[in-house]
Amino acid sequence: MAWTEVYNWQLGRNMAYPHEGAWPEWQFVFVFNINRCIACQTCTMACKSTWTFSKGQEYMWWNNVETKPYGGYPQFWDYKTLELLERVNPGGQVWDARPQIKGQERPYGVYEGMTLFEGAKKWYGESGHKRVLGYLPYDEEWRFPNIYEDTAATTAEGKPGQWYGEDAASELPEHQTWFFYLQRLCNHCTYPACLAACPRNAIYKRPEDGVVLIDQERCRGYRKCVEACPYKKPMYRATTRVSEKCIACYPRLEGHDPHITPTGAPIETRCMTACVGKIRMQGFVRVDTQTGRWIEDRYNPLYYLIRVAKVALPLYPQFGTEPNGYYIPPRWAPRPYLRQMFGPGVDEAIEKYVAPDRELLAVLQLFRAAQHIIYRYEIKEGPKVYETVHPVTGKKWEMYNDTVIGYDRDGREIIRQTVEEPKYVRPKVHYNSI
Ligand code: SF4
Ligand code: SF4
16 A cells, blocks of 8 residues: 555644545544543443453453553553654654644644654655554563552652652642553544554444444454554454454444434443543544544534643644544643643643633533533533632632533434532431441
């Protein structure tokens, strides 16, 4: 397959891609609010008990939640991939994020470093045997899906071995002792590395929703996708000798289950709907099928969070696959570490999240409010219920009890929430359950 030039809006520039670019009408997208995750793993088990409970799938966790900075499944997947970029382009992974560079089509500025595709082109040549920089994890790296759970790092740089002292341990804006949970699944990338690397053309991106699937009939288990995917989300199954990956619960997206989607309206995936911490929202954004650019859709909650409020950021955008999973970064973790993981939009995202404006606060209420996919929201204004002044910055913050309403694909109202959460007072009756 020939190399093509494609526009990657997350990088703010054109990029070489070792496959033709083809864009769906709608793109599967999700936003995770890291600040709210409690690592209960309900999402992980909802996925496992639905799709990967059979023989040969024992080590497969299409959805996993790992503890950063040390945890990873497979172990050290991100550091190993970052290291590959550094080896091919030492010190070059930088962004030009000056305000005059940023714009609607370049919300994070311009990435001046190399992507995993460009790195492979430099290292192996245009017709080389590798089209993506990658590596095949060792068997033991897949063995522990939640290794280093709740293990904290002790420096602001995220490097172990230096202790800053207890008094500095829990002071915002950044904790000196820190960890956070990273929720992961296949990002159903716009420029999938797995797809570009497959010599059998067994991987395809669905034109209707951008979901990336492996054709189980065509796959011969070469594991080129496992090697190429920087997020390590395709997994090899030894019992069938083919690779498998997250299928975005597509029967649910299609609204084909007569029991849970009797109206035929799309509903969210299993991992999203099971989320106890209410950190997840999943849906679709509209895409221009000729250029791959997102079509403005101001009142789509996902479009709003990512492109208007800019509180949700892509995971390792520098890899170049234009992943469609977005994260509201954890406000207490060191900024250099977060910028490496989510790009230069981190500071703006955290600033907006810690003191959300009226619209953002209302839209945040929609997380996990309904099983149906929300295509549009509307806000009805309510009274001011609270105000405060930040003790350090002196900035005033006001809270309004607005009502946010969510609509499904067919324009039906599916959720109505107020910003103020209801409070329940138990009756004065004393039970004893011993
Ligand atoms: S996350 Fe990996 S497996 Fe999923 S689409 Fe992107 S490159 Fe392919
Ligand atoms: S279910 Fe939600 S809160 Fe629990 S681990 Fe998964 S993402 Fe985090």
